[in-house]
Amino acid sequence: MAQDVILLAHGDGGALTYRLVKDLFLRYFPGQALQALTDAAALDLPAGRLAVSTDAFVVSPPFFPGGDIGKLAVCGTVNDLAVSGARPLYLTASFLLEEGLSLADLERVVASMAATCREAGVEIVAGDTKVVERGKLDRIFISTTGVGIIPPEVDLGYHRVAPGDRILVNGGMGEHGLAILALRSGLDFAGQLKSDCAPLNGIIADLLAAVPGVKLMRDLTRGGLVTAAKEIALATGKDLLLEEEAIPVSGLVRGAADLLGLDPLYLANEGKFMAIVAPEEAEKALAVLRQHPLGKEAAIVGEVREGKGNVYLRTAFGGTKLMDMLAGAPLPRIC
């Protein structure tokens, strides 16, 4: 077997493992804590509450328009920290590699992670690598854990959500989910669908700095906008009312979703979040979001109402739809 692919021995802790770490991971991840190659990273932390988040990334295929599993693994955890009000600082990364993965592919992933870390201003401080037999996974899985600090002045949470609050999103819905689905099914739409995968800590930092009335944020990953809204509604016991016509969805996503019979409001995003903001600061929050490159399509999409934990969508026709979490693909109800 040629040397340019991953072998089981790359994961056995011996010479090949050492070479992999030295030649690849340490070359791309410059952080002092990692370079020291100690058993654990010792970190200095600023004042505030510690935020920790962890996530496993198993996206298949690992390379897709707009990103790859490496970028996703950084963004996913960074965004989880950021929407919690934390400033993300450090990440750890565990790699599960399939025997036979090309080193070139692995390097692409690692390089992409490194670039995303630079963009997000976070550092990878610890890592691990395991290799599994061929066929046990699709090339590469990555698990990341992140820590960050919630500054003392930041107070986000369900307890702050009140009727009248506005709901904002930073851009078009459904891009990641559709891009992956299209790629997997070999559907190629005119004007390619791209994942929106991006680290959100920058735009969120801008928002928090300028708008103290931000009360809660959620990233809109699996299940999309509606699922996140439903979770908030259930947790607060309030209703969330969304305005269909206000929710940004690109023409491309709309067309593709219509063909596939899917609703963009349920599709995953990897660079989108929603913020619940006091009504008097909603316009300001919108302005701040729109100034950032990741918020050009930002919009106020709805509001919080007194209620019973439901999510409603007011449609373009003026009707109201009750939006539930999805359980599988919906079957036609038209007789």
Added chain:
Amino acid sequence: MVPVAGRAASAEKGGRVRYRLTVKGTVQGVGFRPFVYHLAMKYGLKGFVRNDAQGVYVEVEGGEEEVKRFCKELRQHPPRLARIAELLVEVLPPAGYSAFEIDSSRAAPEKEALVPPDVAICPDCAREIFDPENRHYLYPFTNCTNCGPRFTIVRELPYDRARTSMASFPMCPDCSREYHDPLDRRFHAQPVACPRCGPQLELYDAQGRSVEGDWRENCWELLRAGKILAVKGLGGFHLACNALDPRAVALLRQRKRRPHKPLAVMARDVEVVRRFCELGPLEEELLTSPAAPIVVLKRRPEAGLPEELAPGLKTLGVMLPYTPLHLLLLQGPLPLLVMTSGNRSGLPLCKDNERAWEELGDIADYFLIHNRDIVNRCDDSVVAVMGDTPVFYRRSRGYVPQPVKVPTGEGPVVLGIGGEMKNTFCLLRRGEAFLSQHIGELDTVEGEENLKTSLENFTRLLGVKPEVIGYDLHPDYRSSRLARELEAKYRFAVQHHHAHMASCLAENGVEGPAIGVILDGTGYGTDGCLWGFEILTGDFSRFERHYHLAYVPLPGGEAAIKHPWRIAVSYLLTFLGEEGREWSRRLFGAKEQELSLVEKIITQRINAPLACGCGRLFDAVAALLGVRWEISYEGQAAIELGEMVLPLEKGKRLPPYPFAFGGEEISPAPLFLELLADLARGEDKRIISTRFHNTVVAMVREAVARVARSTGLTAVALSGGTWQNPYLFALARESLEALGLKVLYHRQVPANDGGLCLGQAAVAYKRWWEECV
């Protein structure tokens, strides 16, 4: 009618006797008490009559001969709107009454008396409102015992003014006198009213400013100027405009976001109807009946009706003015008005004034509003005549809440909660099925609320609490979800097409077993696929599936139904392989990139559930013929394809296309091959459409013949929305009868999902009987 029952007579022959009569059925609010009073006077009898929650209760005392003649006449010639379901007579010893009196209403625990349906204005009242000498002159809320609002204004039983939305209008001395005068036409007419004491009409502009002057003159002028009016009627609002002004009609369509779905019109009188449409005797009878439904008529092509009224169709839904308000509006310069239901697309009919401002504010320019509340929302009914048979497309105002007799007996009250679209529900009690008014689509919160509140009102009016519920098997129907939330002892999930079949059997008074031919859109099957071209056998309690059309993937699920061309592509790829792919490229090449994506969605089965609905087959053929690639209302492609056929006598002589049986499946592959060959030869599309219809009938006949041979069954029930296709229905009926079979079809409830609830209730009743007793 129940024969005379009761205790032994205690009166000596020829002497004085006292009879007690309990009359059940539609006997309140139809002038029954004055009728009884007049009858008692006629025969010189003493005693009393009163309404109670069971119906009407009478005691008459007098000479035996007179009392008997009284009973006979009561039975044989009740008032025009009364419907006696049951008459109990008991003989009692004389009590020595000195007069005949009308007792005031009283309530009793079991509410068996029925609220009558709303009734179109009667000729007497019509005459009065145009008589300048009459105190009802030009009064838009004039009514009497023989006409006026009923179901739509009732809150509680027994049916009495105090329990209607007329309660807030105290009668003036004149009205009160008529109301209390047993010899008056308005004696005990609950909604009686006049300009001095009754509801008032007011015309407002869109900003809510009252418009000065005569409302009729104002409305006529506005309509003539192409304006759109929201008009509060009997069961809800209408949106009105001049039907002969194409620009006004187009504007209404644009504002209502309803590009093609046909709009109903209201014509001044039968003469006007005749000017624009062909009108048969049966159609005229329906049009002028007390129920005054919308009747679907064939348009006269030469009459110059704007195409915008019903684009792509040869028919038009027409009704006559059924309230004094309508009559006054139509007795002006405009003989024909669009009167489409006042709602936003997909939402329930608007019935309350405040909601109307909100919902119709950006559709209507003016609002013609009155201050009598509509308690029960009730859309216009829609009927058509197929051959010699009137059929319902929608059974609502004028018919609801009149029950349908069904072959079920004693037991608990059963609720059939209906489907997801065209929803109606039904309450089944001792062999009578009370179907609700049209509830409509349930996919909005407003639609679901409409179902909930209507159900509450209906159960309260009937004074029942359902213990057994039948609901559709589809996991996502809102009605099914509601059924699971409602309090009830027993619940039964009923397969959609089984319910269709049971509905047809039930209204025909048959329990089965029978063969069922259910041609429908898409309904959830027991195999998780979407059924809709089903040859079944069964009865109320169970069914068996013998044959069905072969499945095709529906690309994008529900999305495909709005784009019939995608279904056509699915048929081509599924049944004709490479050749089909070439055909789809040739026919739908204009769709370019979309086409190759749809092909992939089909072949890779990405969100593409399997379906075999007859409606979908019609969609596919309509798209292949270029009739319609995309639709803007449900069933549009199938309806337009259905209107392309040749007249039956000519059409039925054309040969069907071939098809093939394979196990349970009927394959349309040969059909598509030959149909495409016809298309390639440039064959007249009317002929292709006709041959296609003939093919569907041939499939049905062949499958039914096989099932009849193997089971020995001789009755065939036709149900499902596709049977509203007049050509298909007539030809199928004829060819199945030619096989010596008895054909059962819908006459009292719609063949579409508007009749589903009846079948659900019948099945649930039978299952309860078998499993829970």
